[in-house]
Amino acid sequence: MSVSAEPTPGKPTGTASYLHELRSRRPAMVHDLAVLVSAESPSTDRSATAASADEVADLGARLLGIPPERAGHHLMWSHGATRVLLIGHHDTVWPVGTLSRWPFAVDGDRATGPGCFDMKAGLVQMFHALSVLPALDGVSIVVNADEEIGSPTSRAFIEHAAEGARAALVCEPSADGALKIARKGIARYRLDILGRAAHAGLDPARGANAGLELAHQILTVAGFASRETTVTPTTMSAGTSANTVPASATLAVDVRSFDDDEFTRVDRAIRALRPVVDGTRLAVHGGVHRPALPASASASLYHLAREVAVDLGLPEPTGASVGGASDGNLTAYRGVPTLDGLGPVGGNAHAEGEWVDLAAMGDRSALLAALVHRLLRP
Known part of the structure; x- marks a missing residue:
């Protein structure tokens, strides 16, 4: 599918005009989304994320008027001391070559393509939202290249950018709006x-059967779960051949909770594990990867977002608590009020058929623009 870009109109005046202006930019937003999706960017492919970073940098420079600072393939735009930090990522879970069988496509109000929903449409909406503001003093933007693998090289970059911020707005996909x-x-x-x-x-x-010990530990670890805390044995392996008692085994465990105290409980339990099978030994590695983002961290911003939506004539957005983590967990842990899910409406993140509701892009972008405008008030 071919989409022609339209020139970005001049800046509107007043928050009431943001909605009309950003709705009118749908063709430009679709074009920009097509460009970003067409730059495949799996997190661990450095050449791919480099090319993707270039496309994101070009989009941001065109709409914000200045190029980003770079730290590897992570990008940052800064407009003085940070009061409002906007966060996104341009890496995806899709390997290079996915586009050859599943190219970006538009069918009516729906766009599909690898990474369109998580979260390249969020980047498009973010840059267009900021472009309509009368001034960006106090606004910083971080777009990293490794969020999908836990932000190992960008975590310190994000935490540094959040210093002194009064709000962090995360443009990750919404939860069904x-x-x-x-x-x-x-x-x-x-x-x-x-x-x-x-x-x-x-x-x-x-022999001392490491595979049998693995089975005991899988059942024990799974028992550490509670009502809202999941403890999930995931990848596992044991043995080297079908006629040999396994000499080694490995188990990965994923723990999720809304309560950081639960991480302490589970950590103590996992580190207290002892072998059951005679002759086997056990070593535990790991710990908390991202702390929880509690509802208390988002409460004031969520209330403000609902006010802003009403002012724009939009339905009040609902709120959802979700099991997945994001870079917003990092800013919330640093004490910065954080609101997530300000990105696109759509679905099927990380799955075949990932899609974006194009009709909602202007409204979501206007909500973000008006929210930043309110937060920048003296």
Whole structure:
């Protein structure tokens, strides 16, 4: 599909005009989305994220009037001391080559393509929203390239950008249109089990079966879950051949909770694990990856977003608590009021058929613009 870009109109005056202006930019937003989606950007492919960073930098420079600062493939736009921080990412979970079988396409009000919903449409909406504001003094923007793998190289970059901010607005996808007012945190663990190999037929009793120990630990770890805290054994492996008692095994564990105290409880329980099978040994690695984003961190901003929506003549957005984490967890942990899910309406994140509601892009962008405008008031 081919989409022609339209020139970005001049800046409107007053928040009441943001909605009309940004709704009128739908063709330009669709074009910009097509460009970003066409730059495939799996987190671990450095050449791909470099090319994607260039496209995002070009879009931001065109709409904001200044180029970004760069830290590797992470981008930052700064307009003086930060009062409002906007956060997004341009990496995706989709490998290079996905576009060859699933290209960006538009059918009526729906756009599809790898990474369109999570979260390249959010970047398009963010830059267009900021472009209509009369001034950007106090606004900083971070777009990182490794959010989908836990922001290992951008975490310090984001935390530094958040210093002194009165608000962090995360342009990740909405939850069926709802703002994300709470997110579970994540802890990740790896259990390494060491046993002793032996021939499974000739002398199995000489072995210490790491695979059998793995089975015991899987059941024990799964029992650490509580009503809202999930403790999920995920990837696992054991053994080297079908006729050998396994000498080693590995188990990954994913822990999610809205309550940071729960991470302390589960961490103590995991570190207290002891082997059951004679002759095996157990080592535990890992810990809290991202702390929780509690509803208390978003409450004031959520209230303001609902006020702003009414002022614009839009329906009041609802709020949702979700199990996935984002970079908003990091800013909330630093004490910065944080509201997430300000990005696109759509669905199927990380799945075939990921899609964006194009008819909602202007409204979501206007909501973001008016919210930043209110937060920048003296």
